[in-house]
Amino acid sequence: MKGIKTISTLLLALWTGISAAQVKTAAKPNVIVIVSDDAGYVDFGCYGGKQIPTPNIDAIAKQGTRFTDAYVSASVCAPSRAGILTGRYQQRFGFEHNTSNVLAPGYKITDVGMDPSEQTIGNEMQANGYKTIAIGKWHQGDEPKHFPLNRGFNEFYGFTGGHRDFFAYKGKRTNEHALYNNKEIVPENEITYLTDMFTDKATSFITANKDKPFFMYLSYNAVHTPMNAKKDLMERYASIADTGRRAYAAMMTSLDDGIGKVMATLKANQLDKNTLIIFINDNGGATVNSSDNGPLRGMKGSKWEGGIRVAMMMKWPGHIAANKTDSRPVSSLDILPTAIGAGKGKQKGTKKLDGVNLLPYLSAGNKKTPHEALYWRRGVAAAMREGNWKLIRVKESPTVQNVLLFDLSKDLSETKNLSEKYPAKVKELLVKLAEWEKGLDQPHWYSSYGDQNQIMKHRMETTGREMERMYP
Incomplete structure (x- = not known):
């Protein structure tokens, strides 16, 4: 029966002008x-x-x-x-x-x-x-x-x-x-x-x-x-x-x-x-x-x-x-x-x-958002985006961390740090970032550049290609 179906499909393909390649792969792109x-x-x-x-x-x-x-x-x-x-x-x-x-x-x-x-x-x-x-x-x-x-x-x-x-x-x-x-x-x-x-x-x-x-x-x-x-x-x-x-x-x-x-x-x-x-x-x-x-x-x-x-x-x-x-x-x-x-x-x-x-x-009409939030971490620098809010957290020492907050809908170029203006939002996002980190393993190896480059790269005053090049 299976062979008859295959022959029928190929005959249909020949009749309609569809290639054998298209027939065979139609189910799987x-x-x-x-x-x-x-x-x-x-x-x-x-x-x-x-x-x-x-x-x-x-x-x-x-x-x-x-x-x-x-x-x-x-x-x-x-x-x-x-x-x-x-x-x-x-x-x-x-x-x-x-x-x-x-x-x-x-x-x-x-x-x-x-x-x-x-x-x-x-x-x-x-x-x-x-x-x-x-x-x-x-x-x-x-x-x-x-x-x-x-x-x-x-x-x-x-x-x-x-x-x-x-x-x-x-x-x-x-x-x-x-x-x-x-x-x-x-x-x-x-x-x-x-x-x-x-x-x-x-x-x-x-x-x-x-x-x-x-x-x-x-x-x-x-x-x-x-x-x-x-x-x-x-x-x-x-x-x-x-x-x-x-x-x-x-x-x-x-x-x-x-x-x-x-x-x-x-x-x-x-x-x-x-x-x-x-x-x-x-x-x-x-x-x-x-x-x-x-x-x-x-x-x-x-x-x-x-x-x-x-x-x-x-x-x-x-x-x-x-x-x-x-x-x-x-x-x-x-x-x-x-x-x-x-x-x-x-x-x-x-x-x-x-x-x-x-x-x-x-698909047409689907307005849902694929991700509630997205996360990043590499060494001492981590970040997340939820909606239009973007948070960057840099651990500079066990007791000091630098936190940046941006509204990407109004500031795509990340020029205005809003962390002091919206402390409650910062606290909320930091909790979510920490929760995500609980599901991570510790790095199996580290960057050959060390942590200091990541700290310097994410300072508000570090702007432009030439300055970033200083901290690979």
């Missing part, structure tokens, strides 16, 4: 999560950028929904990615800081990375019938137990560290900078330009797997340092006097071109209407890559809006309304449950997720 690295909030055209054209990224927003108040769970790369990959606040499993060799008591250097007991988005999608691939930057630990092929991905094409040159290394390079094709290391003399290579891998994977549902984690390292840009694109932006900004623009164009090729490949294989695409930037623009956060105060590494509020958009024709803007606070933690929900799947892991499936909230 493909899901692609695209991550950019260290980009500025207003460096995308759809977020107000004028200097650098990003037509392909803008097309995701035009064909879907763009979030104005989207946040990542950390303002630096590795813990932010741990949140994206697990759908849980990464502090729950001790991943509070960027990876380092400054170990907490009781932990070994081999423990630095995502806890193997955590289920990744790869694990979850595999359990729901998807073939999975991770492409690009990993930054979740260098031990075999942390390797993507052991963390829910059928294929891996990328590097395990937090950065590497976009061009080939001419001299000696470390293992964390090596480019892996699954378990094999790609020789440096075969490396052309990393952004293009990640794009090529993504497009070839799509074509090879067009007849079965797939999940792709496409984690570009553009536009993270080093500022390696292609010569022809540097020449295209010759009018930009600042060479750092010129390189940034060229690297952004390579990123946007790559995303355009991914979209074109989906369309060529008749998969564009049955693919959920989620685009997100991993944290605020960095102090060292000439990015622009526009009206947002602060940059990568801080709890200011410029450190944690990011570009995020989603498209899925027929399921997510086109050309919409959504101002409700959402989180990178929502990506995992949204990906599961798109295929009407079930969570494999038993640990409670902090993210939510956003698809029901994007």
Whole structure:
């Protein structure tokens, strides 16, 4: 009986002109999560950028929904990615800081990375019938137990560290900078330009797997340092006097071109209407890559809006309304449950997720708020947002703490500290922040920069890129 139904479905497909690929994947959409690295909030055209054209990224927003108040769970790369990959606040499993060799008591250097007991988005999608691939930057630990092929991905094409040159290394390079094709290391003399290579891998994977549902984690390292840009694109932006900004623009164009090729490949294989695409930037623009956060105060590494509020958009024709803007606070933690929900799947892991499936909230008429509050902590600095209230708490010593309060609806740039004006609100939010912290683990390792940088970075007088650069 099952065989007769299958034959009937295929005959219907032939009669109606629908491809076999569309028939086979109709029940389960493909899901692609695209991550950019260290980009500025207003460096995308759809977020107000004028200097650098990003037509392909803008097309995701035009064909879907763009979030104005989207946040990542950390303002630096590795813990932010741990949140994206697990759908849980990464502090729950001790991943509070960027990876380092400054170990907490009781932990070994081999423990630095995502806890193997955590289920990744790869694990979850595999359990729901998807073939999975991770492409690009990993930054979740260098031990075999942390390797993507052991963390829910059928294929891996990328590097395990937090950065590497976009061009080939001419001299000696470390293992964390090596480019892996699954378990094999790609020789440096075969490396052309990393952004293009990640794009090529993504497009070839799509074509090879067009007849079965797939999940792709496409984690570009553009536009993270080093500022390696292609010569022809540097020449295209010759009018930009600042060479750092010129390189940034060229690297952004390579990123946007790559995303355009991914979209074109989906369309060529008749998969564009049955693919959920989620685009997100991993944290605020960095102090060292000439990015622009526009009206947002602060940059990568801080709890200011410029450190944690990011570009995020989603498209899925027929399921997510086109050309919409959504101002409700959402989180990178929502990506995992949204990906599961798109295929009407079930969570494999038993640990409670902090993210939510956003698809029901994007349906017509649903005005509910996905999150009552969002939280952040990295070392001595913590923050939360509830409604339009934003609180930052910095513990300067066991007896002294600096508390800042802002009304984001009136002060997006966080220029007026309202903590003295609204002491009751401060007390209320501090209690909620402390309650959230009860569910966290202690960090398994610490920042190599120490606590003083976080203290200085969150002083009201610390303003502008140059001052923030003093406290990485």
